[in-house]
Amino acid sequence: MRPATPQDGHVQPTRPELEILKLLWRRKALTARAVADELAEPLGWSYSTLRTVLERMVDKGLLTRRPADGANVYAAAIGKVALLGRMIQDFSSRVLELDAAPSAVYFAQSKLLTEDELEELEKMLRDGQARDGETRK
DSSP states (O other): OOOOOGGGTOOOOOHHHHHHHHHHHHHSEEEHHHHHHHHHHHHTOOHHHHHHHHHHHHHHTSEEEEEETTEEEEEESSOHHHHHHHHHHHIIIIISOOSSOOOGGGGTTOSSOOHHHHHHHHHHHHHHHHHHHHHHO
16 A cells, blocks of 8 residues: 555645745745755754654655755645645534535635635635535435
């Protein structure tokens, strides 16, 4: 049996992993040192701990890694809207026991999402609800 991947819908990032993903969504690709410079102190982690987490995120399929100039460069392997949409749908059904995810309009004040990403998220949530509705009948 192969490990779950983000595309399977089973891998949910931890809070620190989500912070790493958010940084990489903003900055596109960074070395471990650059990620550490941004996040090691706020997370209370040493550089070696951060490197271990980055490697585990690669193993989980959340990040990609490529060598460049003697260092590994990490990038998000899953899109922001795809992951957030999946997390919203999961939270809505599993925690709130809702039949449908809330409208993306609730996230309009998000500093993480652009207008285009909000529209994409709204479409994803609507499409997910349509698929969910079909499977529940």
